[in-house]
Amino acid sequence: MPTDSKSGAAGKAGAGEARLRVRKTYKLYLGGAFPRSESGRSYPVSSARGTLLAHAAQASRKDVRDAVVAARKAFGGWSGATAYNRGQVLYRVAELLDGRREQFAAEVQAAEGGTARAAAAQVAAAIDRWVYYAGWADKYAQVAGGTNPVAGPYFNFSLPEPTGVVAIVAPQDSSLLGLVSVLAPALTTGNTTVVLAAQDRPLPAVSLTEVLATSDVPGGVVNLLTGFTAELAPWLASHRDVNAIDLTGVPPAERAALEIAAADNVKRVYVPRSVDWSTDPGLSRLDAFVETKTVWHPIGV
Amino acid sequence: MASRFEYAPAPESRDIARLRPSYQIFVNGRFRDGSGEAVKTINPADETPLAEIVEAGRSDVDDAVRAARRAFGPWSRLPGRERGKYLFRIARAIQERGRELAVLESLDNGKPIRESRDVDVPTAAAHFFYYAGWADKLGYAGFGPDPQPIGVAGQIIPWNFPLLMAAWKIAPALACGNTVVLKPAETTPLTALVLAEIIAEADLPPGVVNILAGGPDIGQAIVEHAGVDKIAFTGSTDVGKIIQRSLAGSGRRLSLELGGKAANIVFDDAPIDQAVEGIVNGIFFNQGQVCCAGSRLLVQESVADELISSLQRRLGTLRVGDPLDKNTDVGAINSAAQLARIRELTDAGVAEGATRWSPPCALPERGYWFAPTVFTGVSQAHRIAREEIFGPVLSVLTFRTPSEAVDKANNTPYGLSAGVWTEKGSRILSMASRLRAGVVWANTFNRFDPSSPFGGYKESGFGREGGRHGLEAYLAH
Numbered sequence: 001m002p003t004d005s006k007s008g009a010a011g012k013a014g015a016g017e018a019r020l021r022v023r024k025t026y027k028l029y030l031g032g033a034f035p036r037s038e039s040g041r042s043y044p045v046s047s048a049r050g051t052l053l054a055h056a057a058q059a060s061r062k063d064v065r066d067a068v069v070a071a072r073k074a075f076g077g078w079s080g081a082t083a084y085n086r087g088q089v090l091y092r093v094a095e096l097l098d099g100r101r102e103q104f105a106a107e108v109q110a111a112e113g114g115t116a117r118a119a120a121a122q123v124a125a126a127i128d129r130w131v132y133y134a135g136w137a138d139k140y141a142q143v144a145g146g147t148n149p150v151a152g153p154y155f156n157f158s159l160p161e162p163t164g165v166v167a168i169v170a171p172q173d174s175s176l177l178g179l180v181s182v183l184a185p186a187l188t189t190g191n192t193t194v195v196l197a198a199q200d201r202p203l204p205a206v207s208l209t210e211v212l213a214t215s216d217v218p219g220g221v222v223n224l225l226t227g228f229t230a231e232l233a234p235w236l237a238s239h240r241d242v243n244a245i246d247l248t249g250v251p252p253a254e255r256a257a258l259e260i261a262a263a264d265n266v267k268r269v270y271v272p273r274s275v276d277w278s279t280d281p282g283l284s285r286l287d288a289f290v291e292t293k294t295v296w297h298p299i300g301v
Numbered sequence: 302m303a304s305r306f307e308y309a310p311a312p313e314s315r316d317i318a319r320l321r322p323s324y325q326i327f328v329n330g331r332f333r334d335g336s337g338e339a340v341k342t343i344n345p346a347d348e349t350p351l352a353e354i355v356e357a358g359r360s361d362v363d364d365a366v367r368a369a370r371r372a373f374g375p376w377s378r379l380p381g382r383e384r385g386k387y388l389f390r391i392a393r394a395i396q397e398r399g400r401e402l403a404v405l406e407s408l409d410n411g412k413p414i415r416e417s418r419d420v421d422v423p424t425a426a427a428h429f430f431y432y433a434g435w436a437d438k439l440g441y442a443g444f445g446p447d448p449q450p451i452g453v454a455g456q457i458i459p460w461n462f463p464l465l466m467a468a469w470k471i472a473p474a475l476a477c478g479n480t481v482v483l484k485p486a487e488t489t490p491l492t493a494l495v496l497a498e499i500i501a502e503a504d505l506p507p508g509v510v511n512i513l514a515g516g517p518d519i520g521q522a523i524v525e526h527a528g529v530d531k532i533a534f535t536g537s538t539d540v541g542k543i544i545q546r547s548l549a550g551s552g553r554r555l556s557l558e559l560g561g562k563a564a565n566i567v568f569d570d571a572p573i574d575q576a577v578e579g580i581v582n583g584i585f586f587n588q589g590q591v592c593c594a595g596s597r598l599l600v601q602e603s604v605a606d607e608l609i610s611s612l613q614r615r616l617g618t619l620r621v622g623d624p625l626d627k628n629t630d631v632g633a634i635n636s637a638a639q640l641a642r643i644r645e646l647t648d649a650g651v652a653e654g655a656t657r658w659s660p661p662c663a664l665p666e667r668g669y670w671f672a673p674t675v676f677t678g679v680s681q682a683h684r685i686a687r688e689e690i691f692g693p694v695l696s697v698l699t700f701r702t703p704s705e706a707v708d709k710a711n712n713t714p715y716g717l718s719a720g721v722w723t724e725k726g727s728r729i730l731s732m733a734s735r736l737r738a739g740v741v742w743a744n745t746f747n748r749f750d751p752s753s754p755f756g757g758y759k760e761s762g763f764g765r766e767g768g769r770h771g772l773e774a775y776l777a778h
Contacts, residue, residue: 148768150752151752152748154745156750255549256549258549260550263546266761292770293739294755296745
């Protein structure tokens with residue numbers, strides 16, 4: 001968050017009056033649009049120091065359902081796009097994010113505290129992570145798939161396919177690098193997503209959706225909800241049209257209930273083993289939300 | 302036709318099975334009576350008792366898990382090449398005792414000897430052989446440079462492929478350095494207990510493999526046991542959901558291979574005779590008691606009449622009867638309970654307005670039998686088009702365009718398998734990519750191979766068995 005008064009700049013405005021800053025309204029991101037919560041609710045978001053930063057939309061169960069509908073609608077297009085195209089789009093996210101480094105560094109520092117240098121480093125790492133996953137888009141299938149030497153006159157190959165609509169409870173601590181680390185791999189493999197932003201640090205996530213909206217990521221591929229995790233996560237976990245759920249941002253004590261709800265439609269549940277966002281992410285989050293499809297055909301003339 | 306191709310009976314000898322009056326559970330390298338009830342396993346073809354099994358009780362589950370835990374350290378630290386040698390031994394012993402296992406399987410399960418001899422037993426041996434070779438190559442499997450075993454795996458398998466499912470579960474688990482507690486199905490424990498003999502003869506260290514016969518309560522005890530690090534389950538979607546709920550919050554790992562309602566899609570340019578063979582194999586293999594069975598036939602409208610009459614003519618030549626007869630195509634349904642379920646669903650098919658047809662065939666008077674059955678005039682809302690029947694019952698629907706075929710095929714909570722029949726290569730690849738199923742057979746059906754991953758999308762479960770992918774369920778990475 002840039003601070004409100006920039007006296008030097010205001011002085012140049014000429015008329016001698018300090019310029020009143022245009023404050024930002026933080027909204028949801030659903031199907032490529034930026035609505036308020038249909039419930040009309042919002043909640044105050046404070047900085048790490050405890051000062052009020054903004055009011056964020058407090059999403060409702062209906063917003064959850066709308067987000068899932070939007071994600072399902074976008075799935076065919078995103079999963080059907082070529083891997084090269086997905087890689088290009090994800091790389092463009094990194095480009096645009098890089099152009100707004102200062103803004104994100106200020107928002108991250110406001111949300112998480114710490115030094116400006118640490119916040120800038122987190123933003124740089126988040127940008128690099130987009131680049132990392134952008135580069136995986138057209139390679140992952142070659143690593144995770146292949147032909148199988150079956151004992152018979154058949155051509156048989158296996159390839160990874162996206163699981164479908166993935167619900168992600170973003171990490172609560174790392175408002176940007178953590179968020180990107182859970183979101184980007186799900187997108188790389190062709191899934192569409194409904195993301196619950198960190199409850200107390202949602203503002204970098206909302207700003208990220210502005211980047212996504214202008215970076216050729218089709219509307220509905222990422223849907224971001226801000227609000228209360230405990231209120232919203234159960235509806236995502238039990239939703240019959242959600243194929244998988246990532247519980248990274250759910251406290252361990254609250255995971256069991258969501259896992260039970262997830263069994264209603266045999267959802268894939270991802271519970272992270274490691275949450276050090278600064279380390280090499282490896283393949284585990286790419287492997288988490290794919291299905292392996294095996295195709296057989298007889299060989300003959 | 303029938304008069305020209307009358308076959309004399311060609312029964313396989315029961316004696317080859319070396320059937321014994323009683324069988325014991327296998328815990329910590331020893332055979333012993335379980336602390337549960339003594340039950341008789343039944344030959345579904347004639348309802349006669351085959352043998353007595355003193356089943357496991359809850360205390361046996363504790364003992365088996367404890368033994369597996371003790372064995373885990375040394376077994377997981379054993380060099381991969383040594384672990385692999387044990388698995389190679391098991392593979393070879395299954396081949397050596399193949400005929401015995403095939404007859405025993407047909408006696409206990411009711412499946413035709415042609416299938417147990419040519420599919421179940423050789424494929425079981427092949428799985429051990431395949432995974433044996435992975436044991437010393439895990440660092441090259443693509444799950445990180447130093448993947449580690451998970452620990453004690455609890456494995457629960459169904460009655461439709463008793464020996465083969467045991468091989469699918471045990472071989473990759475051991476190759477990765479895990480130890481196992483396996484429970485075969487209540488109605489088909491015998492081949493798993495003979496596999497325990499083979500494992501004992503292979504000198505596998507005590508506790509590495511424990512095999513407990515028992516019912517659902519023993520399965521539940523394994524699932525809920527705090528000493529089990531991973532559950533691998535093959536069976537119904539309903540039970541899979543119960544297991545998933547039961548493991549919630551425990552941090553224990555789970556892989557599920559559940560039900561299916563596969564679409565077998567026939568286009569107007571398909572080779573009709575081959576498609577008919579594929580349809581027959583898809584739904585009447587193992588009496589249709591196959592999770593990936595092609596139970597929904599989707600035919601392009603312009604060839605529907607021709608295809609159905611060819612299919613009916615072909616079904617007239619199917620030989621239903623004694624599973625031990627080498628000429629038998631369709632054997633007995635595995636249990637009275639399963640037969641009742643098939644009857645309930647087929648009755649519902651009639652009640653909801655579909656047209657039922659079976660070829661004229663005389664069924665044996667004793668045993669659990671169900672004639673091959675085809676329903677036409679089926680709509681997507683009918684129970685026989687939505688629910689897994691797990692029996693020799695085919696539901697026929699029609700479509701006009703490829704997109705309609707995709708929509709209908711994917712209109713199910715399941716996503717295990719699908720079939721596509723067309724001579725057009727581009728259409729095969731397009732259909733294969735649009736079908737939400739873990740296995741797509743094009744111009745073939747029901748093919749399995751140890752090197753080939755198998756498993757489902759959506760409510761057909763998660764995880765894959767077979768191939769390099771099958772290692773992932775047993776490795777921490």
